[in-house]
Amino acid sequence: MEAVKQDDWQTVCTRDDLVLNSGVCALVGGEQVAIFYLPDTDRQVFALGNRDPIGKANVMSRGIVGDLQGQVVVASPLYKQHFNLETGACLEEEGVFLPVYDIQLDGDAVNVKVAG
Amino acid sequence: MSTRKILVVGNGMVGHHFVESLVGLKTADDITVIGEEPRPAYDRVHLSEVFSGREPSDLALATRETYENWGVTAHFGDPVVRIERARREVVTKGGRRFSYDKLVLATGSFPFVPPVKGADNKRCLVYRTIDDLGQIKATAKDSTRGVVVGGGLLGLECGNALRNLGLETHVVEFAPGLMGVQLDEGGSNMLRRKIEALGVRVHTSKNTQQIVEGESSALSMEFSDDTALDTDMIVFSAGIRPRDQLARESELAVGERGGIVIDYKCKTSDSDIFAIGECALFGGRIYGLVAPGYRMAEVVANQLAGEQEASFQGADMSTKLKLLGVDVGSIGDAHGRTEGSISYVFSDERAEVYKRIVTSGDGKLLLGAVLVGDCEDYDTLLQYFLNEIELPAEPESLIVPAAGDKPLLGAAALPMTATVCSCHNVTKGCIIEALDSGCCSLGEVKSETKASTGCGGCAAMLKNVVEDELSARGVVVDKSICEHFPYTRQELFHLAKVGEVKTFQDMIDGHGKGRGCDICKPAIASIMASLWNDHVLELPHVGLQDTNDTFLANMQKDGTYSIVPRIAGGEITPEKLIVLGEVAKEYGLYTKITGGQRIDLFGARQNQLPEIWRKLVDAGFETGHAYGKALRTVKSCVGSTWCRYGVQDSVGMAIFIENRYKGLRSPHKLKSAVSGCTRECAEAQSKDFGVIATENGWNLYLCGNGGMKPRHADLFATDLDDETLIKYIDRFLMFYVRTADRLQRTSVWMDNLEGGLDYLREVIIEDSLGICAELEAQMAAVVGTYQCEWTTTINDPEKLKRFRQFVNSDEEDSGVVFVQERGQIRPAQPEEKIRLVASSK
Numbered sequence: 013m014e015a016v017k018q019d020d021w022q023t024v025c026t027r028d029d030l031v032l033n034s035g036v037c038a039l040v041g042g043e044q045v046a047i048f049y050l051p052d053t054d055r056q057v058f059a060l061g062n063r064d065p066i067g068k069a070n071v072m073s074r075g076i077v078g079d080l081q082g083q084v085v086v087a088s089p090l091y092k093q094h095f096n097l098e099t100g101a102c103l104e105e106e107g108v109f110l111p112v113y114d115i116q117l118d119g120d121a122v123n124v125k126v127a128g
Numbered sequence: 129m130s131t132r133k134i135l136v137v138g139n140g141m142v143g144h145h146f147v148e149s150l151v152g153l154k155t156a157d158d159i160t161v162i163g164e165e166p167r168p169a170y171d172r173v174h175l176s177e178v179f180s181g182r183e184p185s186d187l188a189l190a191t192r193e194t195y196e197n198w199g200v201t202a203h204f205g206d207p208v209v210r211i212e213r214a215r216r217e218v219v220t221k222g223g224r225r226f227s228y229d230k231l232v233l234a235t236g237s238f239p240f241v242p243p244v245k246g247a248d249n250k251r252c253l254v255y256r257t258i259d260d261l262g263q264i265k266a267t268a269k270d271s272t273r274g275v276v277v278g279g280g281l282l283g284l285e286c287g288n289a290l291r292n293l294g295l296e297t298h299v300v301e302f303a304p305g306l307m308g309v310q311l312d313e314g315g316s317n318m319l320r321r322k323i324e325a326l327g328v329r330v331h332t333s334k335n336t337q338q339i340v341e342g343e344s345s346a347l348s349m350e351f352s353d354d355t356a357l358d359t360d361m362i363v364f365s366a367g368i369r370p371r372d373q374l375a376r377e378s379e380l381a382v383g384e385r386g387g388i389v390i391d392y393k394c395k396t397s398d399s400d401i402f403a404i405g406e407c408a409l410f411g412g413r414i415y416g417l418v419a420p421g422y423r424m425a426e427v428v429a430n431q432l433a434g435e436q437e438a439s440f441q442g443a444d445m446s447t448k449l450k451l452l453g454v455d456v457g458s459i460g461d462a463h464g465r466t467e468g469s470i471s472y473v474f475s476d477e478r479a480e481v482y483k484r485i486v487t488s489g490d491g492k493l494l495l496g497a498v499l500v501g502d503c504e505d506y507d508t509l510l511q512y513f514l515n516e517i518e519l520p521a522e523p524e525s526l527i528v529p530a531a532g533d534k535p536l537l538g539a540a541a542l543p544m545t546a547t548v549c550s551c552h553n554v555t556k557g558c559i560i561e562a563l564d565s566g567c568c569s570l571g572e573v574k575s576e577t578k579a580s581t582g583c584g585g586c587a588a589m590l591k592n593v594v595e596d597e598l599s600a601r602g603v604v605v606d607k608s609i610c611e612h613f614p615y616t617r618q619e620l621f622h623l624a625k626v627g628e629v630k631t632f633q634d635m636i637d638g639h640g641k642g643r644g645c646d647i648c649k650p651a652i653a654s655i656m657a658s659l660w661n662d663h664v665l666e667l668p669h670v671g672l673q674d675t676n677d678t679f680l681a682n683m684q685k686d687g688t689y690s691i692v693p694r695i696a697g698g699e700i701t702p703e704k705l706i707v708l709g710e711v712a713k714e715y716g717l718y719t720k721i722t723g724g725q726r727i728d729l730f731g732a733r734q735n736q737l738p739e740i741w742r743k744l745v746d747a748g749f750e751t752g753h754a755y756g757k758a759l760r761t762v763k764s765c766v767g768s769t770w771c772r773y774g775v776q777d778s779v780g781m782a783i784f785i786e787n788r789y790k791g792l793r794s795p796h797k798l799k800s801a802v803s804g805c806t807r808e809c810a811e812a813q814s815k816d817f818g819v820i821a822t823e824n825g826w827n828l829y830l831c832g833n834g835g836m837k838p839r840h841a842d843l844f845a846t847d848l849d850d851e852t853l854i855k856y857i858d859r860f861l862m863f864y865v866r867t868a869d870r871l872q873r874t875s876v877w878m879d880n881l882e883g884g885l886d887y888l889r890e891v892i893i894e895d896s897l898g899i900c901a902e903l904e905a906q907m908a909a910v911v912g913t914y915q916c917e918w919t920t921t922i923n924d925p926e927k928l929k930r931f932r933q934f935v936n937s938d939e940e941d942s943g944v945v946f947v948q949e950r951g952q953i954r955p956a957q958p959e960e961k962i963r964l965v966a967s968s969k
């Protein structure tokens with residue numbers, strides 16, 4: 013595996029800016045990234061595209077998170093489709109995906125990898 | 129061969145059922161129906177519900193279109209006056225002639241009015257048709273007291289109607305007891321006690337001599353024992369007489385005391401003429417119930433379709449009723465007249481319950497039963513009776529409220545031939561067949577078999593049979609709210625309340641599994657709010673809310689929000705109106721008057737919400753909860769303050785109600801309205817709870833709904849004073865909050881409430897569950913801890929953090945693009961967006 017290049021990552025906010033078991037939105041390299049904070053999972057943080065491909069508005073960070081049949085998901089606040097937080101896949105509509113961003117917690121810093 | 133002409137005279141319940149059955153058998157006959165009443169057949173059995181708010185049109189069994197679609201010719205409002213048997217023709221009052229090959233008489237019966245002098249007064253009425261109902265209502269308007277003559281089943285039903293119309297009600301009976309046909313003396317006495325306790329005066333052994341003009345009231349009835357009774361109106365309900373005139377005049381055989389004589393094929397003395405329903409006399413007997421009439425109709429239809437064996441064998445006359453809210457049941461030989469029979473009687477005068485069973489001499493078979501005040505055992509007893517099931521060794525155990533070990537006749541124990549629904553002749557076998565052919569729920573079985581769509585008396589039994597059979601097939605009737613909690617909302621509410629659970633985490637740790645989802649999280653957040661009323665944005669609750677609750681505003685299609693400040697009762701000062709205009713102008717918001725008498729400002733971005741609300745709060749506005757499953761609006765009409773017809777201050781009451789219940793979180797949204805008089809300009813009858821002013825106070829209507837499936841609210845209580853009105857609403861709302869399913873409006877809740885409106889009255893007015901004090905206390909707690917969610921939010925920096933568009937930037941969402949239309953903004957369409965974004969680059 014390729015070593016993570018330090019300058020690919022951008023610190024977007026601190027843990028304090030996140031909302032427990034819910035989402036916020038960050039602007040990363042001109043793109044809207046929805047960041048979800050589930051501290052009782054292994055990864056704790058998840059990052060997906062903020063645009064709802066079905067409702068066609070930038071709202072995913074405002075959805076409710078939870079789990080369905082073992083998958084950690086967020087529900088679109090517009091029409092309630094669920095998206096897997098790890099893979100971005102839509103549970104209701106095959107072939108529909110949200111972009112997935114690399115994200116990590118470094119102490120209290122929340123880092124997101126900037127595309128290419 | 130030309131098509132056979134079938135002519136049906138009379139379009140009542142039985143006449144209609146005949147046509148429906150024959151059409152269903154696809155015989156290719158030419159069918160013509162002639163009805164005297166101006167409208168197609170309707171449900172006479174439920175006529176009284178019109179007094180408690182049901183529309184006459186809801187009772188229709190058929191419309192003109194129904195018949196058209198069936199290819200049946202139908203004429204209404206023109207009765208047949210003559211049968212010319214030799215020519216096989218009938219003639220109507222309007223002079224029209226119709227020929228027939230087979231004639232079916234379904235002319236029903238008429239109410240018997242005893243030949244008493246003065247009974248032709250225009251304030252003396254009868255009760256059988258929708259038109260009669262209109263007259264009763266009209267006459268009741270300027271009456272304070274009403275008398276029903278006749279203490280039988282129909283008379284008592286009519287008594288209830290008068291009581292619902294707000295009259296002081298009296299029942300006058302010739303015999304020594306009430307419902308003498310169906311009840312024995314003990315049952316009849318208990319019924320009387322219960323009815324009198326409800327404020328209805330009962331006078332038995334009274335023979336009316338004449339009716340004269342009264343002094344203090346419109347009429348006065350004089351009895352043979354020299355007593356008299358003043359009243360403003362009289363409704364005769366002293367039995368029915370078959371309408372056999374046509375048959376009589378065309379020399380068909382009729383009974384000595386009336387009724388067209390039929391054989392077991394339902395044929396009259398002319399083999400081309402049938403008679404069915406209440407006009408027919410079979411085995412020396414008139415069957416005054418709808419189920420036997422339906423059987424006759426089916427027998428004739430089947431014969432005409434070529435099935436020679438079809439025959440009428442007489443019918444069971446057992447009945448279960450709720451008269452004036454009192455449960456009454458009568459089965460078979462209620463009086464124990466069968467030779468050698470034995471009776472067991474149970475009577476509890478304190479609880480006002482009377483039960484009697486009549487068995488064969490050897491105690492093995494049930495011959496009859498009487499139940500007053502408690503009909504719980506009715507279904508079981510009826511099955512023993514109808515199916516001749518051998519009784520347990522100690523038959524009395526069936527009616528004695530023993531310590532819980534009553535031998536229950538479960539659905540599984542019923543034979544396949546057991547009749548579950550006698551109105552539509554549905555046996556257990558039919559139900560199983562329906563399930564075999566793919567029905568998987570109670571609703572589907574109902575529409576497939578029609579069971580429980582007649583008098584409704586079999587609803588509980590049907591439900592048992594269906595659920596029992598489904599679970600025998602391994603179908604789990606799963607009522608869990610979602611995969612995280614194996615409970616219904618009602619059960620979760622109970623668990624949270626009893627365990628004093630205050631957070632979602634504790635709830636899922638204690639009673640569920642996993643992390644929850646967008647179904648259970650908002651549902652539990654709502655339960656927490658109803659119970660403990662914390663701010664919805666407190667940390668443990670914030671992630672549970674739907675976006676609308678999170679941002680205290682309604683999300684629109686483009687991700688912006690709308691703002692709906694509370695405008696209680698729709699009343700607003702010019703100053704406040706100006707503030708709304710100024711704020712809308714400053715932020716460029718689209719402005720619209722809503723259907724709920726308030727003003728909606730659209731197109732606010734998430735990050736603008738707090739600033740906008742600060743301005744609104746400063747000007748004295750509060751949140752309108754348009755985003756929450758909570759009280760929305762209480763609409764009002766202008767009422768007595770300005771309107772020339774108003775009889776109470778509807779605006780004042782609406783504002784009071786709105787302020788009292790604002791902030792109450794509930795299973796679904798709640799809407800209300802208050803009208804200042806019966807003209808009902810506020811449309812209160814379409815609301816979850818509606819209030820209409822009367823001369824004496826307020827009428828309360830419950831469980832109405834507009835929206836997808838409109839439902840008229842039911843009249844719940846009349847002429848309430850302010851205090852009682854609020855007390856009932858408190859209890860009603862909290863009872864609903866406690867027991868409804870997730871996202872179940874009050875209308876659907878009511879439609880699923882076992883026992884319906886009567887049960888609700890028992891719980892709320894009579895406190896039958898003994899919980900009213902608790903419901904009121906709980907409401908008082910919610911009212912007392914009200915806070916405007918927006919006022920609290922704008923004063924709490926921690927809560928405001930959530931409203932940032934981006935955690936790391938002050939930029940705005942570039943996906944939100946507006947264009948102008950009719951002088952205001954609207955979200956751009958996708959094509960417009962592409963164009964606008966391209967041109968701005």
Ligand code: SRM
Pocket residue numbers: 682683684690691692720721722723724725726727728754760761797799814815832833834835836837873
């Ligand atoms: C704004 C308004 C339309 C308008 O411009 O007039 C409106 C707008 C919405 N209605 Fe409504 N309803 C509005 C009056 C009504 C009315 C009329 C009334 O209240 O007098 C009804 C029928 C009456 C009733 O509810 O019984 C009504 C029946 C519905 C329904 C169907 C409810 C049902 O039981 O069938 C929904 C869907 C739902 O709640 O699940 C709904 C849902 C909605 C939602 C919340 C849909 C949504 O999720 O986006 C809309 C959001 C409003 C917003 O963004 O502010 N709206 N809606 C009205 C707000 C009134 C207010 O001041 O609060």
Ligand SMILES: Cc1cc2nc3c(=O)[nH]c(=O)nc-3n(C[C@H](O)[C@H](O)[C@H](O)COP(=O)(O)OP(=O)(O)OC[C@H]3O[C@@H](n4cnc5c(N)ncnc54)[C@H](O)[C@@H]3O)c2cc1C
Pocket residue numbers: 137138139140141142143144162163164165172173174175176206207208209234235236237255256257282285371374404405406407415416417418419421583
């Ligand atoms: C208030 C009330 C409550 C009741 N409750 C119950 C109950 O709980 N359970 C129960 O089983 N039964 C109940 N019944 C009785 C039930 O309604 C009747 O058994 C049933 O309606 C009989 O149907 P039918 O078609 O024989 O008569 P109807 O329904 O009376 O129909 C006869 C029709 O024929 C028409 N007609 C008569 N003569 C002519 C003519 N010459 N030409 C054309 N048309 C003519 C009449 O106008 C009428 O529309 C109740 C009745 C009433 C009034």
Ligand code: SF4
Pocket residue numbers: 765766767768771772773774775778803804805806807808809810
């Ligand atoms: S409901 Fe009656 S009182 Fe109210 S505005 Fe209409 S007419 Fe006037």
Ligand code: FES
Pocket residue numbers: 548549550551552579580581582583584585586587
């Ligand atoms: S018995 Fe009347 S509806 Fe079933």
